Amino acid sequence: MNILHALRPPDLFTILNISLGFAAILLIHESQSQDAIKLAVLLIIIAAVADGLDGFVARRTGSGPLGANLDSLADLISFGAAPAFLVVGAFSPPMHIWPAAIIFLICGALRLARFNISGKSDQLFEGLPIPAAGMALSVSVLLGKPSLTFPLMLFLALLMISTLPYPKIRDMRILLILGLLVIAAAWAAFLQSNILYAAIILGALVIAYLLSPVVISRLQKGR
Template sequence: MITKSIPNLFTLGNMVLGMLAILLALEGRFSLAAIMVIVAMLLDGLDGRVARALNAQSEFGKELDSLSDLISFGIAPALIMYMISFHSIPSGVAWAVTIIFPMCGALRLARFNVQKGAPGYFIGLPIPAAGGVLATLSLFYREISAPYFVVSMMLLSYLMISTVRYPNFKKIGLPKKAIAYAPLVVIIAVVIAVVFPDQMAKLIFIPLVIYAAYGLRQNINRLLRRKHRDEEDADAQEMFRPKR
């Protein structure tokens, strides 16, 4: 019974960090708030691996994970972006964009829970990646103007509910012996993040953006290949069509 509860502790830790991110954002400590989202991503990546290593997967854990993800990677990043970057745009636009992001995240999580994805892929940008990009992107508010943030936020929202395929790294297993060291890894990550919040957040931003852009590029390439095949088929049909 205790063994089966261990993965849920990581999931609840994910939720706690999401709530801390919200509280820190309300206090204006945006860099640390973004870091809480990033560390929550680490816990989110560990809970499933720990569950599989301990053979402790359950529907309860799956639903708890979705609820935690919505807080940590949907609501928290949207609030961080709203509070740090949306002061210079009309409040109606700011409210709408801020609401749409977690709403699309909820749709993405619900779809993931009821539909099987392609083997080795996620369908749509996973909400932890979208939330991580948004939380770290917000820290560039000195270099980027608010309209660009609005466009980026809407694009991330769309990618979550799209059919774009993204590589699934969750199947990478965790040795059972390594579970004992998982809390230590989390503690070290938190310490480093707290000591160097700005540097850590902006450094992590780069691979997250590459991941988000990779799936989009793959989808564009797939659409172009499909269009090329359709054009070839149309040309072939035209060639063999009887002439009057």
Template sequence: MNGEKIDMTESMRKGIYILPNLFTTGSLFAGFYGMVATMNGDFKSAALWILASSIFDGLDGKVARLTGTSSKFGVEYDSLADLVSFGVAPGLLMYKWALQPFGRLGWLAAFLFVVCGALRLARFNVQVNTVENKRFVGLPIPAAASMVSATVLLFYHFGWPSSYKKVAILVLIYLLAFLMVSNFRYYSFKDPELIKRQPFAFLVLAVLLLIVIAAEPVKMLFIIFLCYIASGIVGFVMTWPRRRRLEKMIHNKHHREDR
């Protein structure tokens, strides 16, 4: 622990990388302004600002990796910004938009989302050097917050009654909270192969996807985030038989060694 503090102090004396941390600050600003919009009753704008925050959050890591400016300070700053932008901001949005009529049960449900997001971030920081880079363990908190925002925007788009949103948000909170602290694996989009040469058909598909999103942005954003959330569950179910066989092999091996 003392060694880590000394390393951090020495790193701070040398200075910090400006560019990736500016993107992190942009993410934090968008999340904070989302809370301001929530308190002013402008829930649609709050949802949009949280989505904007997720864009900045995605850029800061990529900029740091591409420019070789990753640092321990940046990782810690990013985690603190994520907790505000993707934990507190969507938690407050869900409470003010749908859960306030439930009183204590409402804000406790919103707190559940925040604390599971914090646990997800803490686990990520601990496991960052021990798990594969292509997969996240548990639903990433930016994806959970983006799903909340997409749901809010979908309700405004269709003009659904307020009675529906109470049930929808309650179900969504418990689902997202569980997925964030689960062992389901989600694609991280950090695969270096993504930025290498790809078949021409990939470009055509990407352009078609952008056109569809531009035509129906609210519906498509909701569908995209829903599919991403479902991907971890589907992947877990599909790999279950293989994991069971592997566990049995390990158990049998240990049993023979004990004998």
């Protein structure tokens, strides 16, 4: 198979996802300054946007033979390895804390492997999607509190391999609102240097999604 001939339009967004995630790793490897950390978080968030776009385009143009596997590999880099490396680079923990980052990465890989072999639902994910986990972990770094970030890393790892139902967000109106909020957070962090405000906006979005299984459970019981 000619790899280049097998590529489809959605795969280009997946390649962008991979590039942004690895760029975040390289950035943190080069510098652990506050500006580098903020930029790395932004790169991971943009990678999540690219991940959403590849799915959006695939549903309209069709996916190629590389699509699903390439997407999982990209997600493992951008939302598994990059956030874990960001945490270790930002806080420089002692070596006995490193297993928390390794567990996060392993659970992300297990989550993706299960997704690839299980039946797909049009409405729900089984377990927390790794892009949501990666963004949640990355945003927590902006608060500068390792005592919060490291327990959160393990909690997110458990949510990824859980069987809790998480909704698939495909409504363009909701996606537009989320996009505007992310832009507002980026504006606060980079143009106004207000990291706390950016973290609050992004954190509120993340918490709302993390709690969504509770809402789904309530709705199902109400039927």
